[in-house]
Ligand SMILES: Nc1ncnc2c1ncn2[C@@H]1O[C@H](COP(=O)(O)OP(=O)(O)OP(=O)(O)O)[C@@H](O)[C@H]1O
Ligand SMILES: O=P(O)(O)OC[C@H]1O[C@H](OP(=O)(O)OP(=O)(O)O)[C@H](O)[C@@H]1O
């Protein structure tokens with residue numbers, strides 16, 4: 001890579017706003033921004049948060065080096081030399097709170113909160129949204145696939161179709177957090193410690209005189225890792241019978257074939273036939289892997305058809321989030337410091353869903369003590385004490401306020417964790433297996449109605465009365481002044 005410094009991985013307007021703040025002398029005024037999305041992807045009932053590790057690394061390594069400063073100096077904006085000098089010593093000195101990777105998250109709740117001088121807070125927007133929107137999208141897609149295949153092995157095969165190299169490795173990581181078992185991408189394996197797995201391509205078979213010879217040679221080369229691709233010529237007449245011959249020879253030498261792979265045709269029919277043939281040959285331990293443009297809908301259909309598939313290889317549809325290629329996460333200013341005091345700010349819109357919720361906020365997952373299940377997420381202003389003390393709180397839907405109830409016997413789990421304080425990293429990033437475990441445990445908090453793939457029941461994200469009241473007051477102020 002020619003250039004790995006990510007500091008200019010931002011939209012030019014951030015630098016222009018930083019410049020204008022610097023010229024006006026407002027660059028050290030404090031601001032609070034929150035990142036959230038307004039609509040869940042894929043019609044799903046939840047999303048899986050991911051992207052924090054990359055964001056932390058980015059924040060820690062922000063540096064306007066000589067090459068960057070020279071590039072900025074040459075821009076037609078004509079930035080003042082004093083501004084460039086200010087950038088030379090730039091580092092992030094603020095505070096950040098975030099959801100943890102693997103957490104179950106919802107629309108209209110803060111996922112990341114940045115409290116910093118406005119100069120620093122602006123710079124982070126683009127990269128933060130870029131990382132979190134993509135990784136959260138892929139983790140959510142992976143979670144949908146995991147939910148339809150709870151007991152099978154899931155292999156991430158997407159690199160060749162990913163939107164370039166970063167998407168491949170970070171997408172592999174996001175998939176692993178949300179329940180995939182392995183990736184075919186060795187770089188993702190090496191960078192993040194994700195288990196890796198690989199079979200062979202049709203080219204291996206085509207490169208030999210006969211399919212049987214190709215299978216034998218492959219089995220000889222990798223006796224502990226033999227998965228044979230059986231659909232190059234004729235799956236049931238040639239591929240499976242040849243694989244059986246090789247498996248039997250392996251048995252005689254004290255080895256066991258792992259699996260066969262089906263990559264075309266009717267995967268339900270072929271897997272049932274192949275299973276029967278393998279079982280009849282006494283090879284019930286040889287597993288069946290399937291691939292070929294799979295997604296959660298096809299996998300669910302295949303299972304409903306009684307397909308005998310132990311392991312699913314999923315590429316294109318997962319890594320490109322093919323049915324929804326972007327998550328619309330946004331980063332909005334919610335408060336600013338004025339004469340040493342915090343002042344909430346609002347963005348009004350003709351579209352009610354786009355009216356922002358003013359004030360710095362925390363998110364609590366309200367878990368009913370009787371059922372042990374999550375009832376709602378409760379978004380409260382950062383200073384509010386009732387929910388922290390477990391006092392009765394009113395849960396009401398901010399879009400339909402007539403829908404409300406009191407919560408009394410609950411545990412409130414604070415969802416936003418402190419990540420940076422005065423520019424110092426204070427969060428210990430868990431390893432990937434701990435993130436997977438966190439994800440699995442969080443899923444267990446929800447009723448299945450909120451998790452189902454098709455038309456899930458909407459999980460409530462409620463505003464505290466104070467947050468709601470403050471929003472109403474500001475709407476009135478701007479609408480009627
Ligand atoms: N029993 C089934 N029910 C529903 N969908 C299936 C079933 N079997 C396979 N599919 C899916 O149908 C699609 C078939 O795609 P397509 O016709 O392009 O594949 P093919 O012709 O079998 O193989 P190739 O990839 O070599 O073209 C794939 O997405 C596959 O996963
Ligand atoms: O289908 P995906 O979910 O993306 O999974 C990865 C695919 O990549 C490989 O085939 P390749 O793309 O090389 O060729 P093919 O499409 O002709 O099978 C593999 O055999 C899978 O079919």
Ligand SMILES: O=C(O)c1cccnc1
Pocket residue numbers: 157158184197198199200261291313315
């Ligand atoms: O290992 C495999 O079988 C594999 C890996 C990537 C893409 N298609 C298949």
